[in-house]
Amino acid sequence: MILLTEETYDPSAYPPFAVTVDLAIFTIRGGALSVLLVERGEDPFAGAWALPGGFVEPDEDAEQAAWRELAEETGLTGEGFHLEQLATYTSPDRDPRMRVVSVAHVAFAPDLADPRAGSDAAAARWWRVDELSSDDGPALAFDHAQILEDALERVRSKLEYTTLAAQFVREPFTLAELRAVYTAVWGMAPDLGNFRRKVLATDGFVIPAGRDTSGGNPGPKPLLFTRGPATAIQPAMLRPGT
Amino acid sequence: MILLTEETYDPSAYPPFAVTVDLAIFTIRGGALSVLLVERGEDPFAGAWALPGGFVEPDEDAEQAAWRELAEETGLTGEGFHLEQLATYTSPDRDPRMRVVSVAHVAFAPDLADPRAGSDAAAARWWRVDELSSDDGPALAFDHAQILEDALERVRSKLEYTTLAAQFVREPFTLAELRAVYTAVWGMAPDLGNFRRKVLATDGFVIPAGRDTSGGNPGPKPLLFTRGPATAIQPAMLRPGT
DNA sequence: CCGCGTTATAGTCATAGTGACTAAGAAAGA
DNA sequence: TCTTTCTTAGTCACTATGACTATAACGCGG
Numbered sequence: 001m002i003l004l005t006e007e008t009y010d011p012s013a014y015p016p017f018a019v020t021v022d023l024a025i026f027t028i029r030g031g032a033l034s035v036l037l038v039e040r041g042e043d044p045f046a047g048a049w050a051l052p053g054g055f056v057e058p059d060e061d062a063e064q065a066a067w068r069e070l071a072e073e074t075g076l077t078g079e080g081f082h083l084e085q086l087a088t089y090t091s092p093d094r095d096p097r098m099r100v101v102s103v104a105h106v107a108f109a110p111d112l113a114d115p116r117a118g119s120d121a122a123a124a125r126w127w128r129v130d131e132l133s134s135d136d137g138p139a140l141a142f143d144h145a146q147i148l149e150d151a152l153e154r155v156r157s158k159l160e161y162t163t164l165a166a167q168f169v170r171e172p173f174t175l176a177e178l179r180a181v182y183t184a185v186w187g188m189a190p191d192l193g194n195f196r197r198k199v200l201a202t203d204g205f206v207i208p209a210g211r212d213t214s215g216g217n218p219g220p221k222p223l224l225f226t227r228g229p230a231t232a233i234q235p236a237m238l239r240p241g242t
Numbered sequence: 243m244i245l246l247t248e249e250t251y252d253p254s255a256y257p258p259f260a261v262t263v264d265l266a267i268f269t270i271r272g273g274a275l276s277v278l279l280v281e282r283g284e285d286p287f288a289g290a291w292a293l294p295g296g297f298v299e300p301d302e303d304a305e306q307a308a309w310r311e312l313a314e315e316t317g318l319t320g321e322g323f324h325l326e327q328l329a330t331y332t333s334p335d336r337d338p339r340m341r342v343v344s345v346a347h348v349a350f351a352p353d354l355a356d357p358r359a360g361s362d363a364a365a366a367r368w369w370r371v372d373e374l375s376s377d378d379g380p381a382l383a384f385d386h387a388q389i390l391e392d393a394l395e396r397v398r399s400k401l402e403y404t405t406l407a408a409q410f411v412r413e414p415f416t417l418a419e420l421r422a423v424y425t426a427v428w429g430m431a432p433d434l435g436n437f438r439r440k441v442l443a444t445d446g447f448v449i450p451a452g453r454d455t456s457g458g459n460p461g462p463k464p465l466l467f468t469r470g471p472a473t474a475i476q477p478a479m480l481r482p483g484t
Numbered sequence: 485c486c487g488c489g490t491t492a493t494a495g496t497c498a499t500a501g502t503g504a505c506t507a508a509g510a511a512a513g514a
Numbered sequence: 515t516c517t518t519t520c521t522t523a524g525t526c527a528c529t530a531t532g533a534c535t536a537t538a539a540c541g542c543g544g
Contacts, residue, residue: 016258062332088330090304219520220510461491462539
């Protein structure tokens with residue numbers, strides 16, 4: 001048995017890696033779950049679309065780098081975002097130029113505006129997630145198709161057992177708006193009555209905040225809510241058909 | 243808005259990082275959940291205990307490195323192990339010598355033997371997880387206390403909604419042995435009758451494999467089982483008292 | 485070889501949570 | 515005013531759960 005640990009060696013004697021963060025930034029636009037992608041202007045993968053990301057700087061950790069990139073890409077401060085680490089992708093040939101490991105993150109936020117065009121040739125836009133696997137969907141650079149697939153599954157399952165759906169709506173919100181988040185992310189609508197019952201029965205999921213007065217729709221004025229302190233849904237709210 | 247992506251820059255122009263894997267290897271010994279630690283012989287943290295780990299080599303990904311380290315540390319091939327990525331730890335000052343990011347993994351296996359002493363001065367031994375936070379528990383090197391805490395929570399929650407507990411017992415096993423896994427990991431015993439009902443009602447969790455004939459205990463000969471193809475427990479089996 | 489403690493297995497029963505519905509009422513617009 | 519749309523408030527059968535009780539097999543000590 002070999003009992004050497006990493007630190008038995010001199011770390012600087014080892015081949016250098018570049019470390020980056022990549023972000024799958026999700027929002028809901030026009031009732032559809034969407035993700036921000038940037039078009040690559042240079043090889044490798046020129047013309048393909050990639051998750052926004054960048055290098056981890058010498059004096060920051062990966063989460064700080066992710067927050068920095070998030071602010072740079074969306075033009076928004078971290079307020080209202082949820083950000084979490086997803087997984088780390090380390091295949092030796094994932095970047096043809098050199099060894100790059102990427103610490104992927106997932107971020108959610110309420111409906112965000114269109115990104116402004118950058119100063120370089122690259123474009124950035126929101127893609128509906130149901131476009132990603134279609135024929136006229138974007139070609140994805142590096143292993144970003146895999147990262148995106150993992151990120152989507154993370155978001156979908158997190159809605160089941162956490163209150164993160166409320167991060168996708170602006171406060172105050174109605175239960176119909178919250179339900180629309182589930183519908184967009186899961187691709188199917190939870191039953192109306194059962195959804196209300198579950199959300200209202202989960203202590204601290206939502207907090208009553210008066211009643212909408214603005215009108216605009218037919219039907220009664222809906223109750224308004226803000227996000228509550230609860231983070232977990234117990235027992236979980238399952239996707240229909242499981 | 244800045245739309246540069248990681249690949250807009252030259253990766254080799256960036257400061258080098260070392261990339262390692264660290265492993266929290268769990269097993270159950272004497273009815274107690276235990277984790278393998280190695281004692282450090284050199285600074286930094288000489289005399290402290292650390293998770294086994296090592297560098298990711300130029301031609302392998304982190305998972306391959308983790309399997310390699312796992313085999314080196316336990317002397318066993320990967321057969322029967324469950325291994326999964328936990329999270330990546332990237333604090334700039336987590337290693338005082340240089341910038342090292344660690345892709346932490348969690349591994350489970352049935353009761354493993356004592357590690358043999360290595361050729362260097364370092365020792366390796368199993369620690370019961372309930373010793374880790376006690377006064378005469380080990381001092382932990384680097385940020386390994388944090389990694390271990392996250393790994394423990396991962397194991398505990400994975401027992402709730404996956405069939406991974408069966409990875410901790412040798413086949414064939416009895417339901418009492420499987421229940422002992424839950425008891426060890428959660429620190430409390432699930433109700434006997436309800437546990438049986440739940441396991442047997444979960445399609446594909448366990449597969450009947452005859453009846454024990456060896457005896458040794460009082461009471462009837464228990465039924466034997468092997469691991470089934472199911473990976474998820476739906477709905478989850480919750481820890482008592484939630 | 486008898487009885488006792490231990491252990492495996494098989495129930496019971498009240499309650500909570502869910503899926504699938506139905507019903508009533510409020511507002512907007514024709 | 516009438517119709518459509520939408521929020522709110524149920525109902526009911528069924529499933530899953532927590533907390534028990536009951537029965538039977540086996541080893542062992544006397």
